Amino acid sequence: MTLNFTGKTCLDRLLELAVELRGPIESGAEVTLEGADFSAIDFAGIQMLLAAQRRAERTGATLRVRVPQGGALHKALRRYGLADAPPAPFIEAA
Numbered sequence: 001m002t003l004n005f006t007g008k009t010c011l012d013r014l015l016e017l018a019v020e021l022r023g024p025i026e027s028g029a030e031v032t033l034e035g036a037d038f039s040a041i042d043f044a045g046i047q048m049l050l051a052a053q054r055r056a057e058r059t060g061a062t063l064r065v066r067v068p069q070g071g072a073l074h075k076a077l078r079r080y081g082l083a084d085a086p087p088a089p090f091i092e093a094a
Helices: 011-026 043-059 072-079
Strands: 002-009 030-041 062-067 091-093
Touching (some): 002 011, 043 072
Parallel strands (some): 030 062
C-alpha cells in the first residue's frame, strides 16, 4: 500500500497522518509513505514517523518512507542529527 503525503507534516497534521497509517500498520501490511511532496516537517512529525515504525515492527508490518535527497524530511533529519543514524533506516533518501 502506498500513501502519498503532501504539504506540511507538522503538529497540526499529525493526527491525520497517524490515523491514515494506523489501519495498514495494525493489519501487518507493507506500507510505503511517499514524501516527495512534503514541504515541511517538524520534530513532532519525525517522532510520529519513528513511533509508527516501532509499531510496524511490533505488528509485523513494514513501513518505508521515501523522500528525495535534500527534500524537507531529509533536511529535517540532518538538522536533528538523524539523517545517517540508526533510528531512521526505514527512511529512504534518493
